[in-house]
Amino acid sequence: MSDKNKIIKCMSCNRDIEKEIYLLNLQVCPYCNNHSYISARERIQITTDENSFTEQNGNLSSVDLLKFFDLKSYPDRLKEAKLKTSLSSAIIVGEAKINRDEVAVGVMDFSFMGGSMGSVVGEKIKNLANLSIEKNIPLILFSASGGARMQEGIVSLMQMAKTVSSVRRVMEKKIPYISVITHPTTGGVSASFSTVADIIIAEPGALFCFAGPRVVKQTIKKDMPPDFGMSERNLKNGQVDMIINRGEMKETLSKLIRLFKG
Numbered sequence: 001m002s003d004k005n006k007i008i009k010c011m012s013c014n015r016d017i018e019k020e021i022y023l024l025n026l027q028v029c030p031y032c033n034n035h036s037y038i039s040a041r042e043r044i045q046i047t048t049d050e051n052s053f054t055e056q057n058g059n060l061s062s063v064d065l066l067k068f069f070d071l072k073s074y075p076d077r078l079k080e081a082k083l084k085t086s087l088s089s090a091i092i093v094g095e096a097k098i099n100r101d102e103v104a105v106g107v108m109d110f111s112f113m114g115g116s117m118g119s120v121v122g123e124k125i126k127n128l129a130n131l132s133i134e135k136n137i138p139l140i141l142f143s144a145s146g147g148a149r150m151q152e153g154i155v156s157l158m159q160m161a162k163t164v165s166s167v168r169r170v171m172e173k174k175i176p177y178i179s180v181i182t183h184p185t186t187g188g189v190s191a192s193f194s195t196v197a198d199i200i201i202a203e204p205g206a207l208f209c210f211a212g213p214r215v216v217k218q219t220i221k222k223d224m225p226p227d228f229g230m231s232e233r234n235l236k237n238g239q240v241d242m243i244i245n246r247g248e249m250k251e252t253l254s255k256l257i258r259l260f261k262g
């Protein structure tokens with residue numbers, strides 16, 4: 001491996017980071033604390049106990065209800081996303097343990113069609129919520145999404161109502177539901193299940209808003225504050241409850257689960 005391959009450039013502060021250090025630091029910049037993308041599978045690996053994750057609905061995959069075609073057909077886009085990510089949809093859900101406590105956990109992956117929410121994301125969240133209720137175990141959902149899946153039209157918009165009613169059923173049973181916001185969480189996901197949790201945790205610097213600053217600026221013709229929609233501003237405004245570094249996420253979730261248990 002050449003030296004070039006051993007160095008990662010931070011997208012935020014532009015400094016060179018040794019790849020090994022970067023990976024050990026869970027893909028967080030050691031200089032500026034920029035939290036960059038990690039895949040859903042990596043996220044599960046660093047957040048749950050070793051080999052404790054059992055996937056649910058692993059093969060569930062979207063169908064092309066509307067025969068949708070933009071520059072490519074929807075089936076072609078799905079095929080590409082599956083090849084690129086080795087996932088069957090934009091979310092992985094299942095049962096796992098966090099410091100030996102059982103949880104129902106779902107993690108979205110932004111690299112699968114921008115983490116867009118279509119019928120499969122909605123169905124998997126509903127089934128995960130059912131698992132949480134059946135087993136009386138906390139529900140934890142990690143969000144990363146550009147919003148609704150346009151290729152599924154109205155069906156994707158319906159997932160907002162479906163996911164909200166699913167997580168509400170969990171909370172009505174007095175089972176804790178924790179939402180973890182990762183960069184970016186916008187559109188229909190920010191306007192549905194990710195926002196109605198008992199506790200909302202965000203990673204540092206994550207964009208969490210309905211429309212991004214560029215779109216808002218185009219619409220209202222005003223400059224947005226530089227921290228618009230960011231975790232730090234959302235914390236100040238009460239939109240999120242805490243900001244937690246990736247390296248401390250597992251321990252924080254574990255403490256919260258035990259607090260609820262107590």
Ligand SMILES: [Zn+2]
Binds near residue numbers: 010011029032034
């Ligand atoms: Zn940096």
